[in-house]
Amino acid sequence: MEETTTFHGLGHLFFTIFLYCFSSFIVAPAITDISMAALCPGKDECSLAIYLSGFQQVITGVGSLMMMPLMGSLSDKHGRKCLLTLPMTLHILPLATLAYSTRGTTIFYMYYVLKTSTSIVCEGTVFCLALAYVADNVSERRRGSAFAILTGITSCAFVCANLCARFLSIAATYQVATGMGILSLLYMRLFLPDSIRDNSLGAPIVISETLSSSLLEDCPGHRNRIFRAIHSVREMASLLRSSVPFFQVAMVSFCSSLAEAGLHASSMYYLKAKFHFNKDQFADLMIISGATGSISQLLFMPILVPALKEERLLSIGLFFGGAHVPYMAAIFSLFSVFPHSCMRSIVSKQVASYEQGKAQGIISSIDSLANVISPLAFSPLTDWFLSERAPFNFLGFSIMCAGFMMTIAFIQSLMIRATTPISDMGSP
Template identity: 85%
Template sequence: MEETTTFQGLGHLFMTIFLYCFSVFIVAPVITDVSMAALCPGKDECSLVIYLSGFQQIITGVGSLMMMPLVGSLSDKHGRKSLLTLPMTLNILPLATLAYSRGTTIFYVYYVLKTFTSIICEGSVLCLALAYVADNVSEGQRASAFGILTGIASCAFVCATLCARFLSIATTFQVAATLAILSTVYMRLLLPDSIQDNSVGAPIVSSENLSSPLLEDCPGHRNRIFRSFRSVREMASLMRSSVPLFQVAVVSFFSSLGEAGLHASSMYYLKAKFHFNKDQFADLMIICGAAGSISQLLFMPILVPALKEERLLSIGLFFASAHMFLLCVAWSSWVPYIAAISALFSVFPQSCIRSIVSKQVASYEQGKAQGIISSICSLANVISPLAFSPLTDWFLSERAPFNFPGFSIMCAGFTMRERLAQMSQYERTLFT
């Protein structure tokens, strides 16, 4: 009976993640065209859009760095479902804004809403979903379960992108807003919480802390700020307490840094060099998503028992860097499509990292541990636009010192090689 309840809970979680990811991903192929049309109509290259995108990424990253450990810790005490409600609800606001209109003024309203809601939404839904899976799946099966969860997200990515390929821009945002609402309602009505007893997790702020002079003099909102900084200190302490966890965190940082650099550069690079539009972006994303879905749902459950997470992670890192190096020297518009096939293997790292991390902590710390990795990814997202946005703008403009539009993507590829070196170091530590 308990196994049936667990299975049903995971099924409802997967459906929730599918609907949520669908609402997020369906706007991905069109947002570049919407941004360019609102801010730089009639142009294929726009410095303002690149820098605004980078600034948004920095603000989101800084906020997420503070919020993710706190959200994870709160979910350990109060349950995953309660904490999922906030980011899934906030996700509706920016989508509804562009569903209403996409003029310049409304775009700036969307930009502000998206920036501040992403502080809580960016990464937190996946973080809490991973913690939910860890609550209900044994250690030996977590890598496969995490892979299935990621595969569900990839399926949502493929379906959403395919829909965006054939829908108008206005309809795309209307569908996104509707599904964002539907996913939140579905989660609240049908998803059972994985923590039924709030005493399972240790309190975020203990009674000793509550009686301290510092907190006695603080208003409620200052207590929340204090707990945010306390979560960051807990993150640093946990990193120091486990060498494998620290090394995987370093790998995760370089992984996110390279991926953020690719995402910040690739669309503007393809639009400037090959004049890609929303349909071509959608086709490219469908290939990546389909390859990732097949890999996570079919290959990963077979490969994890045979190769283990650490070996599979190294394979994924290698193909991710190879993808970037091929993309940065693309000589024809068909080359990015060939490079996208590498997603068959380059999707492995995140699931493997999350599985390794989940095995390093106790059952009542899963939310905190997943939040820590999410915050490290957020830190990479802060640093990435500071480096890659200026590089992208420089080498796509007429001011470039030499003709190499894909230079920023090549730099992201070198970052991937660095994380591969870090993974090799971790494997040596693990197997010796």
């Protein structure tokens, strides 16, 4: 009976994540065209759009750097479902803005401000909490495969979303995204059972004063945000020091995320400037990459994880990721999607059951730190080499630099030697 309940819980989680990711990914091919049309109409190169995108990454990264471990830690105490409600609700607001209208500089800036502010809480939080939910319900032996399936679900959503975006107008794209965002929130609240069943848990957190009081309980004696932030950083440092593999994975995660963020900051504007890509061509490229990633995560990883273990698959994925970045070889996506699931699985096995949310939140915050640093380097670099001021003719120079950073992550991954997993110690 308990296994059946767990299976249904994971099924509801997977469907929730599919809907949420569909809502997020369907707008990806369109946002470059919207930004360029609002800020630099009629042009294929726009420095303002590049720098605004980089600034958004920095603000989002700084905010989520502190929010991720806090949200994960709160979910350990109050349940995953309760904490999922906040980011899934905020996620809808910027989408609804462009669903109302996609034209005009004013509406774009309204969207930009909403997207930047809500992403502090939303960026990566839903996936982080979903990973903790899976860790709650799946044994250590099967956790790597379960994480791969969860990541595969997001890849399927990515493919389906981009297929839809390929045939929808930009205005209709944001209307569909808003509707799917609302549907994912309603489905989660109605059908997803919570995975935390400790009787000591209080009533679900209500966003406002109940959330504030919970934060104060986590930091007794500290009554302001600065001290709560310091407390959160100290918890992160303590958990990182508790396991050498945990620390090693954190370093690999930082370097690989820095490379991926650099690629994201560079590739679309590079393709726009070099090949005059539009929304449909961006969607085609994303569909190819997403489809290969979905096949890999859903079919190959559940077979390969038991045979090769997460550490070896992590290195394989990073090796192909380093080759994939500079040359955009979509076929390498079969292998380059391995690292995320492998890193999360290794980390989940290094902490006890009551620290899963905190541990996943720390890795997500490391990724956020990379997202802060990356645009500071890659946005000016991309703008420089796409402009007439470039010191030499190499439009894809920033993409090559992202490839070098991924290679550094690969070298670091070779040194990971995971210790015996920490046994399930129960709630404290």
